[in-house]
Amino acid sequence: MPSVIENSYEEAKKLYAAHGIDVDRVLEQLAAIKISMHCWQGDDVRGFLNRDQDLTGGISVTGNYPGAARTPEELRSDLEKAFSLIPGKHKVNLHAIYADTEEKVELDRIEPKHYEKWVEWAKVQGLGLDFNPTCFSHEKSSDGFTLSHSDPAIRQFWIDHCKASRSIGAYFGEQLGQTCVTNIWIPDGFKDVPVDRLAPRRRLKSALDEVFAEELNPAHNLDAVESKLFGLGSEAYVVGSHEFYMGYGLQNNKLICLDAGHFHPTEVISNKLSALSLFVEGILLHVSRPMRWDSDHVVTLDDELLEISKELVQGDLLGKTHIGLDFFDASINRVAAWVIGTRNTLKALLRAMLVPVEALRQAELAGDYTTRLALTEEFKTYPFGAVWDYYCAKSGVPVREDWLAEVKSYERDVLLKRGV
Known part of the structure; x- marks a missing residue:
């Protein structure tokens, strides 16, 4: 040195x-402190199960910077390079579409075996894994509805997918000795004002009850639910609003995910942490950077990141908070995006500790x-x-x-x- x-x-x-x-x-x-670094920055949220499927669910990645990962091996190589430039040992956050398998498998039939190569890699690297069902970019989500769908058959498909995802999360936690956070986000909503706001939320509540019916070892898997204020194609109404998921999470003892880019532009999640902490056993953060209509810019060392970190440190909330990143930018080097965002998150936490x-x-x-x-x-x-x-x-x-x-x-x- x-x-x-x-x-x-x-x-x-x-x-x-x-x-x-x-x-x-x-x-x-x-x-x-372990930061959960999201795999989807590395390939623009394409995944490997349905790679030819167009992005849907209000998700859009702009830019065409060369070098996006095309295979699981390339993605893991890129992640290794990023982690070699970031201090500490952390986690990788996988979406279901990132299965590493030669088998053609539908989302409602995924199993731990389809992610075994990720588990073995994580063991060698000393990393943990988190997980997410992928309720978008699929023919059964083409109309913008999944767990709250009015068609019972389509709704059941997504219920089975989320149940399978929880089992995979539990497998990750058991194999790696690090609790996996399995987070559910759905794009369900209307572009224009609906006649009936209540019925989709009733269906979503019932679907979630079925998804979470099986008790899993909390040492292996913790469930989280993630809200959003609006999305592209769901500007007028989102079924899984903050109020819905806060109520559901409190009633059912689930982690409540606060994504920095999922609220009104004048609303910040740093101001929510202390209030929410009084009523929950755990919180999941998705650290992102909102900018007007796009919620997922690379994390910079800005005022809100510093405020989030200050709240976590000064409120002694680090022990009950799981910190993950969620952004995707194809206009810059994707490995650099990971490094910038993760290092900035750690810098903000360090600065908060030095007060x-x-x-x-x-x-x-x-x-x-x-x-x-x-x-x-x-x-x-x-x-x-x-x-x-x-x-x-x-x-x-x-x-x-x-x-x-x-x-x-x-x-x-x-x-x-x-x-x-």
Whole structure:
């Protein structure tokens, strides 16, 4: 490790220690956090089961940057490259369409055997796996409805798919010794104002009851439900609204997923965490970056990411929160997108940990809002970057922008040779 990095770290430690912050301990805490990195950034949400199927469900990926993964082997290679540039040991979040099998299998008939190569790879890499049923980009979702569909046969198809997905999630957790979070998101909704808002939600509730009927070992699998305010093609009405899933999750003890891009543009999930934490045993976060009508931009170190991290740290919510990423951008190098988003999420958590929370809390309780504001502002320019550099160097990954040269080299030697 270069001496300048160590020296800067030691000087930073002294500044933080003056406020009672043990930086070495903070880095131990950071190393224990696992970010679930989403596989679908690597191939533009195409998957491998129905690769020729057009994207539906309000999902659209823009851009044509060369080098998208075309096979499970290429996707795993890209993930390995990304993880080699990110400090810590993390997880991979799979969608059902990413099965690695030569068998032609329908979504309602998927089994753990269709993902065995992912499990063996994860064991070798020391990674965990999370899972999602894929309730979009399928002929049985072409009209925009799945679990709330008015046709009982189509609805049953999606129920069986979600049940099979839970079994796969439980298998992942058992095999890898890391709890798998299996998250359900559906695109169901209307483009224009419906006559009946209640009936689809009744059908969805009944379908979810059937999906979750089998009790699974929570050490192996945890269920989550994910809401959305609107989507392309469902601008007027989404069956699985925030209110619906919050009620369902609370009533049925499921993780409630908060996606940073699934709410009104003036609404932020950081302000929801403390309230929700009082009533749930666990929360799933999908860290993304909303921008107008598109909710899935690469995560940057912006104000909302910093606020989310602050809430998790200051509210002592890290133990009950599962953090995953959810964005897809085909206009830039896809491996770089993973690295930027994951490193930024870790940076935000580190910065939140390097704040004198107790001193700020005491000032607030005493009504000393002057001290609260002064310390909050001063710590924004404390040298957390020196701590981050040390953490990267200690973890054996590139410091600062040095990772970009490795991505560019990988692009030249691997990605550009894949063709179109």
